[in-house]
Amino acid sequence: MALLSRAMDGRLRPIIRMGHPALRQRAVEAAPDRFGTRMLRDLGRDLVRTMHDGNGVGLAAPQIAVGLRAFAYYLPGDDADELPPRVLVNPKLTFLDEPTELGWEGCLSIPGLRGLVPRHGLIRVDARDVDGAPLSFEAAGFHARVIQHEYDHLDGILFVDRMTDMSSLTFEEEWDEFGTRKDLPVEV
Ligand SMILES: [Zn+2]
Secondary structure, three states: OHHHHHHOOOOOOOOOOOOOHHHHOOOEOOOHHHOOOHHHHHHHHHHHHHHHHOOOOEEEHHHHOOOEOEEEEEEOOOOOOOEEEEEEEEEEEEEOOOOOEEEEEOOOOOOOEEEEEEEOOEEEEEEEOOOOOEEEEEEEHHHHHHHHHHHHHHOOOOHHHHOOOHHHOEEHHHHHHHOOOOOOOOOO
């Protein structure tokens, strides 16, 4: 809880939506002298605060029109699988399997829509925190998915670009109502 309440010190920033050109640009690495500065610490706090406000599990700097390679994410869940908010700067991903795991994704920059996206199920992550401390770990399943989604934002890529079957693109209300049940009778 301490982490969360500190994160709430951040400022709420407007989230830009699909169609804004900044979402399609490649973000640049934070220079070494940026680590530990007020600017990068504030950016991290703002990302976490804005992510929580939007009920998202991740938010990348380009989504608030900041062209730096940084994003925030967290994993909701019960004690064991919960991960408190974390900010990764200048991340590098190494894929440890094929991108064959299908899962549902949404995006704070594409509000109201969800779709099935194939992702790698196991990745290695090498990044820095806002103070420059190295963070290296492996991530699997949903954890790996969230990181790949946020990482794509740093290269100007949105989840819809990764979809291989557009027929799963669904509004949230319909997703809640019908879920993944494709066998429902269709009225014609
Ligand atoms: Zn997104």
